[in-house]
Amino acid sequence: MNYIVFDLEWNQSPGGKSKENPKLPFEIIEIGAVRLNENFEQTGTFQEVIRPLVYHHLHFRMKEVVPVSEDELMKARTFSRVARDFLEWCGDDFAFVTWGNLDVLELQRNLDYYRIPYSFGKPLLYFDLQKLYSIRYSDGKKRLALEDAAGELGIPKTIPFHRALDDALYTAQIMEMMDFDAVKQYVSVDYYKLPENREEEIYLDFPTYSKYVSRIFPDKNTAISDKNVSSLGCPKCKMPVWKKIRWFSTGNSGVYLGLVKCPRHGFIKGKIRLKKLPDERIFVVKTTKITDQETADEIRKKRADLQEKRRQIRRRKKS
Numbered sequence: 001m002n003y004i005v006f007d008l009e010w011n012q013s014p015g016g017k018s019k020e021n022p023k024l025p026f027e028i029i030e031i032g033a034v035r036l037n038e039n040f041e042q043t044g045t046f047q048e049v050i051r052p053l054v055y056h057h058l059h060f061r062m063k064e065v066v067p068v069s070e071d072e073l074m075k076a077r078t079f080s081r082v083a084r085d086f087l088e089w090c091g092d093d094f095a096f097v098t099w100g101n102l103d104v105l106e107l108q109r110n111l112d113y114y115r116i117p118y119s120f121g122k123p124l125l126y127f128d129l130q131k132l133y134s135i136r137y138s139d140g141k142k143r144l145a146l147e148d149a150a151g152e153l154g155i156p157k158t159i160p161f162h163r164a165l166d167d168a169l170y171t172a173q174i175m176e177m178m179d180f181d182a183v184k185q186y187v188s189v190d191y192y193k194l195p196e197n198r199e200e201e202i203y204l205d206f207p208t209y210s211k212y213v214s215r216i217f218p219d220k221n222t223a224i225s226d227k228n229v230s231s232l233g234c235p236k237c238k239m240p241v242w243k244k245i246r247w248f249s250t251g252n253s254g255v256y257l258g259l260v261k262c263p264r265h266g267f268i269k270g271k272i273r274l275k276k277l278p279d280e281r282i283f284v285v286k287t288t289k290i291t292d293q294e295t296a297d298e299i300r301k302k303r304a305d306l307q308e309k310r311r312q313i314r315r316r317k318k319s
C-alpha cells in the first residue's frame with residue numbers, strides 16, 4: 001500500500017460570501033502530492049496548477065499566501081483534466097495523508113461538483129498528520145501550523161511554504177521523522193460522505209477511546225432519541241454497565257456528557273457531539289473513553305453546577 005501525501009491550494013469568492021457559489025465555496029487551484037511506499041520512501045510526486053472556472057479572480061487573502069499569479073492560473077488545465085490524472089497517479093491501493101482535516105473534504109466536494117467518479121472507500125479513513133503530530137508530541141488537541149511543526153523537528157526551510165507540492169513534501173518529511181507507526185492507529189474518518197442508513201454507521205476502536213459516527217437525522221430530537229446514539233457501554237468489553245449519570249447537555253451547544261461504570265474497567269465517559277449540516281440536518285459523533293475517578297467527579301460537578309444554574313434562572317423568572 002502507498003501513502004498519498006497531498007496538499008491543495010484553493011480560492012474562494014473574491015466578492016465575499018454574497019457572491020459565493022454555495023455548491024463550491026472553495027475552488028481548488030493547485031494539487032501537490034508525494035507518493036510514499038510502506039517504508040516512507042518517495043516513489044513519485046504530482047504537481048499541477050488548475051484553471052478556475054467558478055471564481056476568476058483570486059480572493060485578496062489568497063494573493064497574500066499563494067504565490068500563483070492569475071496569469072499562471074489562466075494558462076493552466078481545468079480541474080476535470082488535472083483531477084482525473086491525479087486519481088490515476090494515486091493508483092488503487094493507497095491511503096491519503098494530509099496536514100489537517102480540510103483537504104480530503106474539499107477534494108471530494110470539487111470532484112462531486114464536476115461529477116468526476118471516484119471510489120475512496122466508505123467509510124473513508126485517512127491520516128490527518130496534524131492530529132497525529134499532536135498525539136505524538138503534544139496533548140492530542142493542539143494543532144500546529146505545518147511550518148511550526150517542521151521547525152520543531154528541525155527540518156530546514158529550504159523550500160517556500162504554501163505551494164501545494166512544497167507543503168506535501170514537508171508533510172511527507174514530518175511523517176518520515178515522527179515515528180508514524182506509533183500513532184497510525186489513530187486514523188481519521190471523513191465526514192463528507194456520511195452513513196446513509198443504520199447499517200453504514202461507523203464504529204472505530206482506538207487504543208484509548210472508541211468512536212461512533214451516526215447516519216443523518218432530520219433533526220436534533222430524532223437524533224438524541226435514537227438508541228444507537230444514546231447507548232453508552234464499555235468500549236473494551238461488552239459487559240452490562242452501571243448507569244451513573246444520564247446524558248446531560250453541557251451548555252456548549254450540541255455537546256452532551258454521560259457517565260457509566262463497567263465492573264471490570266471502571267468509569268467510562270461518553271461524549272456526544274451533534275453536528276449540523278448546511279441543510280440543518282444532524283449527525284452525531286459519539287466518543288467513549290475509559291476514565292478515572294477524578295474525571296468522573298468532574299463530570300458529576302459539572303452536572304450539579306449546571307442544575308444549580310438552571311434552578312437559579314427558574315427562581316429568578318418566578319419572582
Ligand SMILES: [Zn+2]
Pocket residue numbers: 234235236237238239262263264265266
Ligand atoms: Zn469493560
